[in-house]
Amino acid sequence: MRFTKTPTASKRSRATLAAAAAVTLASTLAACGAAEEGGGDDEIVIGISLPLTGDFSEPGKGIQRGYEAWAEYVNDNGGLLGRDVRLEMLDDQSSAERVAADYEKLINQEQVDLVVGPFSTRLVIPAAQVAQDYGYLFVEPAGAAPEVFEEGFENLFYAAPAVADDHYKLLAEHILAMPESERPKTAAYASMDDPFAQGTAYGLKDALEEGGIKTVADEVYPPNTTDFSSIAAKIADTKADMVVGGSQYQDGVNLIVALQQLDYQPKLAAFSTAPTETEFAEAIGDKTQGIIAPTGYTTKADYPENQEFVKFYEEKHGEAPGEDEANAWTTGQVVAAAVEAVECAEPDPDCQSKLIDWLHENEVETVVGPLSWDDKGRPQSAHMIQQWVDGEIKIVLPEDQAEAEFVYPKPAW
């Protein structure tokens, strides 16, 4: 008889365990939420989810520095509507599933007053969906790809000068304005399979194809590609006059090194993002001759907001801010402008929809210049074009902002 006890007891303990787990699940998760519920009268809590670990952790940390610097600056200058700004940040590990859960938590459990966006297009879309479902305004620093604006979000605003397709707009105009005989005749494209990176390269491709420049290679590689030798071999084999890379950072470096290994010498080489990073020159062994890149931000821009930002940031960190930091700061500025104008910052749907309406109708002065948006949240300005000249990266387009002449054809690398 005793033997029958063991299995029954084990079944029962299993059941109790499950029940206990179910109850503690609800209560402990609730407890940790209730403890830190924020948003009293004396402060404005802004909820953010950022990729502090995982694939996007490097730019994620740049965005984080930008947001933190902005909040500090605002609080040093009397806060928003006289209330202090507090940032509530969560790490989404660069995962789309986490990012949705994070905003769900920020809005419901932390009851934040405002939310602002994460990094990368892939994370922006699921996050914007949650914000929209709860009626929140959603200004974001990093979702530039065309897809973001085709989902019908009414609450979304991209806080940078231009969407990905338009990053090379000035370069395309410049190339097509060259006399027919000097112009490059063929172009090779290689792009990461990423909405942002691909958007930049294909924006240029569409414009150049329309202008009669023939596409001789069009390669797409997945985000984690590390071996670029075969892509480089195909590009080099076409002997295209110009090469365009829709790159993030490391893939751009790898592709350039692989092209150099094959001794391919184009007349023009343009890569997004990578050439603007500080470590770029060292990473490709200083063979930077004439490489072109678009940028949405420069510390040298003479808007008063920007000079204040650069001064404040340099005092804090001892170095100049980069594009990620500037985009986060811009996001803060955009939200702040709306809050000051409609004089509210609460989770309440009325307040949030007033903020959204205001941004659709107005222009905001920011560190990247005045920004305004179309009805889908697309910003209406343009990116500058930079080029590596004599070991330094300089603005070459538009001509009124240029620090150096546009060099074409580029010297051998």
Add this chain to the structure above:
Amino acid sequence: MLSASRHKTATHQAGRTSQGRSVLLTKLVVAAVLLGLVLAFPALAPDPFILSVGVVIASYAALAVAWNFVGGLTGYISLGHAAYSGLGGYGTALLVTEAGVNPWVSMVVAAVLVGLAAVPIGIASLRVRGASFVIVSIALVLILLLVAQSWAEVTGGSNGLRVPRPFGTDVLRPEQHERFFYLFVALTLVALVLWWVIDRSRLGTGLKAIREDEDKAQALGVPTFAYKLVVFVVSAFMTAMAGGMYALWFGSLDPIFQFSILTGSYLVLMSLLGGVRSLLGPVVGAVIVGYAVEFFKNQYGDSQMHLVALGVLLALVVLFMPDGVIPWVSAQLGRFRPGDTSIREVDAAQLAEERKALEEAKS
């Protein structure tokens, strides 16, 4: 050792008739209470975030039970079940967006298609023994990840695929969570009933014979290959159902997260933790692991240490309690009961097996 266990089962047989009814009654009461608690969860959850965590855990439970058709009944461990849930999700999404089929019909149709696709995969990987099965299971996830990323015209590539809501826009987000919570619980129950039926059937007996010693089972005339294939297909079908339901709930699919080896390994950990040989083991494992993941994220968030923790946990389970944590714990507790300490060459799980086999022999 043999004689000892035979003696035990004999004693156990004698005790059974008087105790049988009350045991069954206790089981039923416990099950009813448990189910009641689960069903009351949405009402108890203090805010929609916790409700959404509940939905994730319920989806894990459905997936883990679906995994356990192969893992528990045959002993073949698949690290690649994310392949079937991902296919279910993408299939559902594509049927809804491209063909305009009703979302729920899409979910079932997609799962049936995945079940059909599992037939050739099963034939390739089950003809030989475990090693090839594992290799194929991992390879399948990796190949599907490549395809989902590259075949952008259909899958949306790395941009992902958006799935429209199955409920109208007037159904607010918290209410969506609640409905999906019940849907996942219902799916889990269906899977549990199916597992229980197979477990009791002739098919189940044959499968367990394969699990214990495939050579002997084959020699005794069990059609091992056919049996393995049947549960493999059932498992793929149920996994795809859960994957499709997840796609409808979450609303967007990203290849990296749909076809992830990590998701598959979470399912393995859940089932092993709860005990692959028992009906409710995977459910218990899903609740523990799902809750632990959420808890550690809350407490320690910002580091890669969660991978290390998962690895260490998995290694500990494999090395010290391959039959599951709960069977192990109850065996350890059982050791301290008077009279139960003297003869323990056979552990509780093995005893349970013998008992089941005897029952089946009688019926």
Add this chain to the structure above:
Amino acid sequence: MSGSLLLQSLILGLLLGGLYALLAAGLTLYFGVMRVVMIAHSAFLILAAYLAWFFTTQTGLDPLLSLIITVPLFFAAGYGMQRALLSRLRPATLTMMSVLLTFAIALIIEGGLGYLFSGTQRRIQLGYSSASLELWGARIAVVKLVAFGLAAVSLLALYLLLKKTRFGQALRATIQHREAAQLLGIDTDRIAGFGFGLGLATAAVGGTALALDATIYPSLHWHWIGPLMAIIVIGGLGSIPGAAVAAMLLGVTQALLQIPMGTTWAQTVFYLALFATLMFRPQGFFGGRLAQRF
């Protein structure tokens, strides 16, 4: 497509195939001695690559010198892993449980690397990174040539060790028939441990070779384990020459398919070949009696 592109791709394929061959040899060695599918093999590969990168960034010396440390270290780790962990598993469920155990080790390595060095992609800066040699119109990067040379020398050393030494004989005997080897007085447990150590040493060499010319990041090992596992099944589980031949063939096929299909689709060749092999010739193309049962 021009002839020079074809030649270029062929050369790239051969260079890559050499690295695949070395790594697959290690993977099939574990299977031979222990019937274990070692999922963590490529995680150790990435670990070795990280060690080479770390060594170079800290000391400024050539990454090849890190082999002096990593090879013995990995040999010892492999021996220790076999004796302390894998030999503890029950023989009846060894195949399945060893998969899970080595999978767990892979996760621990990946998480540990991510914790220590973050998820950022890393690349060794070498003076000769973009240097190349010309051969009949094709260009061969010096770093790739060095990596291939390293793999070829190690594979040759492994071959000689197995064919020409007493230890090699004992190891092969253990692979072919464990009980018979025991009857002949071979300490098969120790030999199995050494076999594991050798397998892991190939990962150390492979990782250093990889680090010369590629970017590394913690989760990169998933991109290697799939093709490597396909190679050992196609070559026949447990057969080292089979693995080497399959690796070269598939490496070249992949490189050639990249011309018309692009990088991503070309990778699927490994998996298609795997499924085809299991459908029509489950024991692989060079596998013997052993491969038929697994």
